[in-house]
Amino acid sequence: MAIHIVDRRLNPGSKSLENRQRFLRRAKALVQGAVKKSSQDRDIKDVLEGGEVSVPIDGMDEPRFRREGGTRDMVLPGNKKFIEGDILPRPNPSGGKGRGAGEGDSEDTFRFVLSRDEFVDLFLDDLELPDLAKRKLAEVESQGIRRAGYTTSGSPANISVSRTVSRALARRVALRRPRPEVLAALEAELADCRDEARRAELMAEIEALKTKMRRIPFIDPIDIRYRRFETVPKPVAQAVMFCLMDVSGSMTEHMKDLAKRFYMLLYVFLKRRYRHVEIVFIRHTDRAEEVDEQTFFYGPASGGTLVSSALQAMHDIVRSRFRPADWNIYAAQASDGDNSYADGEVTSRLLTNNILPVSQFFAYLEVGQENGLSYEMPNSSLWTLYEGLRANGAPLSMRKVNERSEIFPVFHDLFQRRSQQERSAS
Amino acid sequence: MTATDQLLFEGAEWDFRTLQRICGACEQVARDELKLDVYPNQIEVITAEQMLDAYSSVGMPLFYKHWSFGKHFAFQEASYRKGLMGLAYEIVINSSPCISYLMEENTATMQTLVIAHAAFGHNHFFKNNYLFKQWTDADGILDYLEFAKRYVAHCEERHGRLAVEHTLDAAHALMSHGIDRYPGKKSLDLRAEEKRAGRRRAHEEAAFNDLWRTVPTGPAKSGAILDVERRRQMLGLPQENLLYFLEKTAPRLRPWQRELLRIVRHIAQYFYPQSQTKVMNEGTATYVHYRIINRLHQQGRLTDGNFLEFLQSHTNVVFQPEFDDRRYSGFNPYALGFAMMQDIERIVTNPEAEDREWFPDIAGSGDTMGVLRDIWANYRDESFISQFMSPRLIRHFRMFHLHDDPEERAGIRVDAIHDERGYRRLRRELARQYDVGFIDANIEVVDVDLAGDRRLMLRHTVVKGAQLNEADTKRVLQHLADLWSYDVSLVEADAAGTVLKEYVAHPRNISVAA
Numbered sequence: 055m056a057i058h059i060v061d062r063r064l065n066p067g068s069k070s071l072e073n074r075q076r077f078l079r080r081a082k083a084l085v086q087g088a089v090k091k092s093s094q095d096r097d098i099k100d101v102l103e104g105g106e107v108s109v110p111i112d113g114m115d116e117p118r119f120r121r122e123g124g125t126r127d128m129v130l131p132g133n134k135k136f137i138e139g140d141i142l143p144r145p146n147p148s149g150g151k152g153r154g155a156g157e158g159d160s161e162d163t164f165r166f167v168l169s170r171d172e173f174v175d176l177f178l179d180d181l182e183l184p185d186l187a188k189r190k191l192a193e194v195e196s197q198g199i200r201r202a203g204y205t206t207s208g209s210p211a212n213i214s215v216s217r218t219v220s221r222a223l224a225r226r227v228a229l230r231r232p233r234p235e236v237l238a239a240l241e242a243e244l245a246d247c248r249d250e251a252r253r254a255e256l257m258a259e260i261e262a263l264k265t266k267m268r269r270i271p272f273i274d275p276i277d278i279r280y281r282r283f284e285t286v287p288k289p290v291a292q293a294v295m296f297c298l299m300d301v302s303g304s305m306t307e308h309m310k311d312l313a314k315r316f317y318m319l320l321y322v323f324l325k326r327r328y329r330h331v332e333i334v335f336i337r338h339t340d341r342a343e344e345v346d347e348q349t350f351f352y353g354p355a356s357g358g359t360l361v362s363s364a365l366q367a368m369h370d371i372v373r374s375r376f377r378p379a380d381w382n383i384y385a386a387q388a389s390d391g392d393n394s395y396a397d398g399e400v401t402s403r404l405l406t407n408n409i410l411p412v413s414q415f416f417a418y419l420e421v422g423q424e425n426g427l428s429y430e431m432p433n434s435s436l437w438t439l440y441e442g443l444r445a446n447g448a449p450l451s452m453r454k455v456n457e458r459s460e461i462f463p464v465f466h467d468l469f470q471r472r473s474q475q476e477r478s479a480s
Numbered sequence: 481m482t483a484t485d486q487l488l489f490e491g492a493e494w495d496f497r498t499l500q501r502i503c504g505a506c507e508q509v510a511r512d513e514l515k516l517d518v519y520p521n522q523i524e525v526i527t528a529e530q531m532l533d534a535y536s537s538v539g540m541p542l543f544y545k546h547w548s549f550g551k552h553f554a555f556q557e558a559s560y561r562k563g564l565m566g567l568a569y570e571i572v573i574n575s576s577p578c579i580s581y582l583m584e585e586n587t588a589t590m591q592t593l594v595i596a597h598a599a600f601g602h603n604h605f606f607k608n609n610y611l612f613k614q615w616t617d618a619d620g621i622l623d624y625l626e627f628a629k630r631y632v633a634h635c636e637e638r639h640g641r642l643a644v645e646h647t648l649d650a651a652h653a654l655m656s657h658g659i660d661r662y663p664g665k666k667s668l669d670l671r672a673e674e675k676r677a678g679r680r681r682a683h684e685e686a687a688f689n690d691l692w693r694t695v696p697t698g699p700a701k702s703g704a705i706l707d708v709e710r711r712r713q714m715l716g717l718p719q720e721n722l723l724y725f726l727e728k729t730a731p732r733l734r735p736w737q738r739e740l741l742r743i744v745r746h747i748a749q750y751f752y753p754q755s756q757t758k759v760m761n762e763g764t765a766t767y768v769h770y771r772i773i774n775r776l777h778q779q780g781r782l783t784d785g786n787f788l789e790f791l792q793s794h795t796n797v798v799f800q801p802e803f804d805d806r807r808y809s810g811f812n813p814y815a816l817g818f819a820m821m822q823d824i825e826r827i828v829t830n831p832e833a834e835d836r837e838w839f840p841d842i843a844g845s846g847d848t849m850g851v852l853r854d855i856w857a858n859y860r861d862e863s864f865i866s867q868f869m870s871p872r873l874i875r876h877f878r879m880f881h882l883h884d885d886p887e888e889r890a891g892i893r894v895d896a897i898h899d900e901r902g903y904r905r906l907r908r909e910l911a912r913q914y915d916v917g918f919i920d921a922n923i924e925v926v927d928v929d930l931a932g933d934r935r936l937m938l939r940h941t942v943v944k945g946a947q948l949n950e951a952d953t954k955r956v957l958q959h960l961a962d963l964w965s966y967d968v969s970l971v972e973a974d975a976a977g978t979v980l981k982e983y984v985a986h987p988r989n990i991s992v993a994a
Contacts, residue, residue, distance in 0.1 A: 057503040057599070058577065059496055059523045062530060063584060073536070077550030080645075116548055117653050117955035119921045124946030126884040129910040131811065132802025133880040133897055140894040142882070166554050 077114075078172065084109050085166070107173075109166045199283050208280025217279040225277060231270040232263040293382040293414075294332040296368050297350065300389035302339040302359040309421040312455055313388035314351050316419050332381075334371055338364035344371065361393045361436060362400040369408045378412040385409065386417040391434025398439050410448050422456040488781045492587035499523065499582075502592050503599070505781055509772045510600040514849055516768070518603040519618060522577040523595065531583050532556055534571050542625050544632035544743075546648055572598035574606040574754070576618040589789045592782070596772040601765030608857045609760070611753035620670030621750060627674045628743045635736050647737050650959035651723060651744035656920050658723030658745040659752050673746065677739060684735050711930065718924040718939075722960070723748070725925050731934065732965040741963075756860045756916050763817020764856050766798060770818070800877065816877075820864070823873050824852060834871060866911035871903045881909050886945070921948060923970070934966040942974045947981060957985035 078085060088107035136142070204217055237260065244256045297317050301310065335350035336342055339357030342364040368385065376383060393401065410416060418440050433441070437452065444450045488505055489498045503523065510516040526534070534540070536552035543549065573579040580598035582591050606612050617624075636644045651658070712718070719725045723745040727738045754761065773794075777787045800815035801807040824842070827835045828851050831843035842851050855864065881896040896902035896909070912918060922941045929935045938960075940948060953970070961968040965987050972981040 057500070057507065057521045057523060059499050059503070059525070061496070062524045062526045062581075072545055073547065073550030074553060075550070076545060076547035076645075077554060080547040081551075114551055116649070117952040117959070118656055119923060119940075119956055120949040120952050121921050121946040122949050123886070124942070125886065125944040126882075126946075127895075127909055127912070127944075128882045128884070129811075129879055129906060129913060130803035130882065131800055131877040131879055132804065132808075133878040134804075136880055136894045136897060138894055138897055138899075138902065141888075141891045142894065143891045144884075167557065 081109060081114050084114065085168070088166075106167050199285055202282050202284040204279040205282040206276075206279065208282065212280040212283075214279050214281045218273065218277050221279065222273045222277040225274065226270065226272070229270050231272075232267055237263055237267070292331070292380070293384055294334060294376045296371075296383070296385040297333065297335045298364045298368065298385060298387040298389075299335075299337050299350065300339075300359060300361070300364075300392070301337045301355045302392070303356050304359060304392045305390050305421075306423070308424045309390050312421040313419065316388055316455075317351070317386070332376070334368075336364050336367050336371075338367070342367040359389075359392050359394060360397050361387075361389065362397050362404055365401060365404040365409055369404060372409075372412060383413045384415045384417075385413055386419065388419045388421060389436060390422070391420045391436045393434075393436045393439075395435060398435060401436075402439055402443065405443060406448065410443070410450070416448075416450045418450065418452045420452065420454045422454060424456065486781065487783060488592070488776070489588045489786075490783060492589070494588035494591055496525075498588060499525075499591060499595075502588075502595055505776055506592070506596045506600055506772050509775045510596075510604075510768070513775065514600075514768065514771060515853065516600055516604040517607060518600060519576040519578040519607050521599045521603065522579045523582060523599060524579060525582050525584055527584055531571070531581060534581060540573065540625055542622070542629055544629045544648075545636075546652075547645065548649075548652065570594045570598045572602045573621075574602075574612060574616060574618055574750075575621045578603040578606065578618075587789065589782075589786045590793065592773065592776070592786075593769055593790055593793060596769035597765045600772065601768030602761060604768065605757070605761050605764045605856055608853070609753070609757060609860075610858055611756060611860055615753050616750050617670045620673075624670035624674055624746065627677070628747070631677070631739065631743065635740065639734075639736060644740070646962070647740050648744070650963050651741050653956045653959040654722045654726075655744060655748045657923055658721060658741075658748045660721050660724070660749065661752075661916065670746070677742070680735070680739075712927060715928060717928075718926050720922070720924045721745070722923070722925065722938075726960075726963050729928075730964050733963065737963075753860075755919070756862070756914075758813040759811075759817040759820075759861045759914065760856065760859065760864050761817070762813045763819075763821045764852075766794075766814050766818040767821035767852070770794065802878075819873055819876070820868060821852065823870055824848075824855070824868060827870065832872075838870060839868070860916075861914035862911050862916070865914060866907060869907045869910065871898075874898045874903055874906055879906050879910070881906055918943065921946075936960075936964050936966065936968045938968065938970040940970060940972045942972055942980060945974075947972055953983060954985070957983055958988070961985040961987040 085107065088109050204214060240256060240260050240263070244253065244260065247253050247256060299310075299313050299317070305313075333347075334344060335347055336344050337350055337353075337355065338360065339355055340360040340363065341357070342360075344367060345353065364387070372378065372383060405416075418436075420434065420437055437454075440450060440452055444452065488501050494502075503521070510518070532553055535556055536549045571581045578599065580594065580603075582594055586594065606616075606618065612618075632644065632648075715729060716725075723741050726733070727741040727745065730738075733741075773782065773787070773790050776782050777784075782790070798812070798815045798818045800812050825848045827839055827843050828845055828848045831839075836843040845851060855868070859867065875898045877898075879898055880894055881902070882892050883895040884892045896905040898906065922943065924939055924941075925936065926939045927937045929937070957968055957970055967987070968985045970983040971979055973979050
């Protein structure tokens with residue numbers, strides 16, 4: 055009897071994947087807590103690589119009727135020197151390891167490896183840019199076009215020559231269409247042939263071949279293949295996110311670090327949630343410049359502080375590249391709150407007249423000294439200015455942050471799905 | 481048949497033709513020399529991840545979806561990555577055809593070892609041992625699992641993932657007490673079972689008429705309260721199979737929930753023989769692979785290098801750490817089982833006076849395989865150890881018996897050691913550790929208060945003072961109450977009837993039962 059050997063590697067229908075997703079759903083609260091906790095103790099860049107989290111197992115163990123205690127009898131191997139009737143002192147309960155009868159009895163947590171996607175997903179789970187696409191709802195969806203295989207019908211412009219020819223070739227081979235060389239050879243032979251009988255034979259053969267060639271065309275309509283395109287709806291919601299940061303001398307390394315963290319997070323969040331998000335980085339001292347991401351976070355710069363320069367730059371960019379009719383505009387600004395007093399007027403005017411009217415949302419993050427307490431910070435000039443605007447109902451969110459562990463709550467806070475009411479109130 | 485003097489393979493590389501050759505060679509030895517009787521074999525080559533997959537769904541090739549399998553997978557994957565756990569390189573399914581998994585990372589020698597071990601050793605045991613014959617239906621199991629998987633998925637579509645998950649969680653919590661321990665009913669026929677399940681559903685759908693809901697019900701018939709004995713008889717009490725009891729009598733379960741309980745119960749029952757034959761099963765498989773591979777080496781079909789590689793893994797498998805070793809975690813079933821099989825071989829072929837005195841029936845009879853095949857067919861761990869553990873083996877393992885009584889202030893007493901006075905006591909005590917009556921807590925449904933609040937009453941008969949773990953028990957009872965949908969109480973009492981502890985659980989208002 056031949057033994058049946060199957061290669062299962064070919065269909066790695068990963069059963070574990072679906073069960074894993076179920077497990078993650080089930081343990082969501084626990085895993086989410088673990089993700090938050092672990093992301094506080096690590097650099098963001100590492101955090102976003104996913105990686106291991108420790109999940110307490112007792113929230114997810116499956117209970118069984120288990121017995122414990124009582125009188126126990128054990129038969130053990132490896133007696134060295136005991137004799138019947140010996141009394142052995144009990145080991146300290148702390149020293150002895152628990153009898154690992156079930157899984158993870160003796161362990162109260164286990165390390166759980168999350169992929170990058172799972173990790174960020176969990177983290178961003180209840181975040182959503184506010185009001186995205188609100189203005190665009192009435193608009194028609196724009197269509198994009200994508201290649202999608204081949205089809206048997208279409209317009210001549212889309213004929214795929216290579217496909218068609220190769221199919222024709224396959225058909226000719228399969229139906230044994232005589233090749234022209236064979237015909238040419240026979241005709242040459244006919245030309246040289248003097249024997250009548252043989253000539254007749256050759257002529258008949260040539261005739262047969264010719265009719266067969268006529269019957270089996272070189273290219274048949276059924277060979278023809280057209281390139282197929284399908285339209286894909288493009289999400290209409292496109293947003294642009296402006297990241298503004300003060301990099302002047304008054305910003306300490308610690309503050310920059312906080313701001314960096316905030317943006318990185320923001321950056322990941324946007325990159326992930328929305329395919330159509332443009333991000334513009336503007337950093338400013340007393341002059342503002344648009345920079346690339348690398349420079350924004352890591353480029354050296356120093357100078358005074360003029361917040362309005364950044365707002366002005368943002369305004370110019372909006373005017374030149376992002377028409378508010380087509381783009382939802384979001385802005386997040388990080389600063390230590392310092393600003394020249396002379397600049398307050400300009401800043402306020404720029405904000406109220408140019409920026410806020412076209413923005414869906416404007417977030418301001420005020421970063422403070424290490425070990426400072428957020429509620430003890432005296433209100434900075436910028437804070438006071440923004441506070442005034444907010445009181446007048448401008449769509450503006452503000453937070454103060456001192457420690458990097460506070461970044462995450464703030465972040466959540468800024469972007470939580472809030473009900474319509476709250477949004478209009480804040 | 482190929483000539484026996486040619487090598488099966490050289491080095492570590494293998495391909496499918498090599499595997500065929502190996503199977504053929506192993507089969508020849510198993511059939512002609514060991515006279516094994518096996519189910520048809522199916523060998524499946526899989527990746528490490530698939531092996532982990534198989535682990536986490538209790539080693540079954542197809543299984544319904546449930547979050548706990550995902551948990552096990554994550555847990556095992558984590559320890560596998562850390563290198564805490566090598567993958568057991570063999571999983572074998574008690575089914576016909578008997579499915580054995582080979583991991584692609586294994587060397588040719590390891591594949592030979594696994595084929596001999598699983599496809600012939602375990603396979604023979606599954607097919608011939610009386611427990612498996614009694615309790616499992618190898619022909620039907622794969623189809624039944626397929627049905628279970630489909631049915632659970634179907635329930636999820638119709639009744640929602642959460643409701644199904646709650647029901648399965650509850651059923652899993654009671655799985656250890658969803659088993660018939662004593663044969664009495666007719667043997668299991670899973671194919672018919674599956675057909676019946678289909679018919680039951682079809683009938684329910686056909687007979688459903690919404691009008692019945694609207695029929696006014698008169699006041700409940702105040703029948704004379706049945707006397708206790710009669711009531712218990714009608715409900716089939718006492719009943720130790722909790723899942724069975726719930727499936728049949730829980731008042732508010734929906735039909736599909738009963739079906740789910742039934743599926744979990746069948747699967748628990750299917751694994752029941754394996755829990756009672758760990759030592760014998762692994763002992764048999766290890767003994768068989770040892771015999772087969774030695775024979776192949778003698779026939780010149782394995783190189784000396786490959787044979788050494790085999791010996792190394794074999795030695796690792798049958799290693800028994802001593803009690804004071806950090807690696808010790810109880811008796812290794814491979815080590816104990818293999819040692820006992822070899823010892824029986826010695827008693828049959830080359831007995832000493834002591835063996836003749838202890839084992840007059842088999843000592844010196846000369847027919848090793850005959851004796852072993854008979855033992856493999858008719859014993860389980862407990863009876864096997866209590867009959868065949870020889871003094872020589874007790875000395876070899878230097879066994880001793882500890883009696884740990886919490887009342888005893890001074891400490892733990894050594895009750896018996898490997899000497900004349902101790903052999904029989906040690907043997908009895910070791911066999912008891914494998915006795916199924918002692919492994920799981922003895923919990924029964926004893927009564928239902930039909931006249932009053934329909935409270936379900938359970939009793940745990942405490943043995944040797946071992947009570948239930950409180951936190952776990954509360955949660956299991958909660959699941960039980962959710963299924964029963966009225967209060968559930970559990971009383972822990974010792975043999976004398978003294979109540980030691982009482983639990984009560986109230987059903988939650990989640991839609992386990994509607």
